[in-house]
Amino acid sequence: MKLVVENIKEIKGETNVPSSKSHTIRGFIFASLAEGESTLKNTLESEDTKAALNACRSLGAEIIRTGEEEYEITGFNGHPNVKNTKINTLNSGTTTNLISSVAALANRKIIIDGDDSIRKRPIQPLLVALKNLGAEVRSINKNGCPPIEIKGRLTGGKTKLDCKSSQYLSSLLITCPLLDQNTEIEILNVCEIPYIEMTLRWLDELGINYENKDYVNILIYGNQKYSAFQKTMPSDWSSATFLLVAASMIGKQVVIEGLDMNDTQADKLVLNYLKEMGAKIKIDEQKITVNRSQLYGCELDLNNTPDALPSIAILGCFAEGKTVIKNVAHARIKETDRIKAMTMELSKMGAEVHETDDGMILEQSELKGTKLNGYNDHRIVMALSLAGLIAEGRTEINTAEAIKVTFPNYIEVMNNLGANMRMEV
Secondary structure, three states: OEEEEEOOOOEEEEEEOOEOHHHHHHHHHHHHHOEOEEEEEOOOOOHHHHHHHHHHHHOOOEEEEEEOOEEEEEOOOOOOOOOOOEEEOOOOHHHHHHHHHHHOOOOOOEEEEOOOOHHHOOOHHHHHHHHHOOOEEEEOOOOOOOOEEEEOOOOOEEEEEEOOOHHHHHHHHHHHHHOOOOEEEEEEOOOOHHHHHHHHHHHHHOOOOEEEEOOOEEEEOOOOOOEOOEEEOOEOHHHHHHHHHHHHHHEEEEEEEOOOOOOOOHHHHHHHHHHHOOOEEEEEOOEEEEEOOOOEOOEEEOOOOHHHHHHHHHHHHHOEOEEEEEOOHHHHHOOOOHHHHHHHHHHHOOOEEEEEOOEEEEEOOOOEOOEEOOOOOHHHHHHHHHHHHHOEOEEEEOOHHHHHHOOOOHHHHHHHOOOOEEEEO
16 A cells, blocks of 8 residues: 655644553553453554554463453463464564563463564564573574574573663563562663663552662562553554654644653653754643744754654754754664665655764755655654655655554544545555
């Protein structure tokens, strides 16, 4: 499928954003690991969360959909009752990484695999840590990427972790409290700290004991357990990023409702980036109002927010002067190499953009609509659709079905605000 986007002058109105993918996947996994019946409300219904649900079911969780965006989950109390030894995580990197440690609790060999994108995403640092903590692990194709084979049971102990993805550490944090021994993790190259904070917040809420020494060393006490819980998932700041960026460029009283300013989600930092560039943003409890602004280029460190890079790159083309995006080399190991992808596609539109090792340099540019590659990456597709809003003429983006991974009703939301977007075969 391709997404067709026409140039428009203005968007306006009120809208909500979907629930958090990161929280929803964590919720499914924590509930599966718990003893008893947990209830999750306001969950995200997307391809990524379906992958997490199926993975949890494969490991023995009993999951019933009790209403719209609501589930009851009976967990296996830290001891997987494996129903399926082959887990397909589809396009979900979050599910792949987080479920790998859970699979290492089982005494059976389990194979975790996904689509072509997942098979290119490195997981070797996590596999090394799991092996150090007592599991049998291997990358089946011997390239440090899925498909992977895992057999437990993890015991705990000490390990170093090259934390080029926060998901590696989150994976261990979720599982290690259930091990017989204490686990000590020495962390190298830490990044995306807000996502680690999100996992630690879950541990706090579920009564888990650990010691965090400034994200350099974390000690997780063993012989703990998760009890059943009830939790409502917050809205997704990563999805809100696209609306915030669009409104900063061409918005007239765009109101985004339902976002929690106290949540730990990393992409809440996008508000700071926008303000630094001159955006007019008003925050009133769980309501954010944004108007078009005169934006100015600046230097932005996106180490904690790699998912924001595609959208911020669009702002770099729109803002007056030069925008430097830096310290976000890990954006290259997402669904695609997002630095390279955004550089190539914006260049097709006439942008003055240069790729660096750890980011991008962009100058204000007049964009022209053309045919673009979405790389089957939901965030690339949606970011390029923002470029299409401000570009002259018509923009076409292929592999647009990837939007369903995190923001299934994105086109509907944007069109309700005044955009002109449509899917075509």
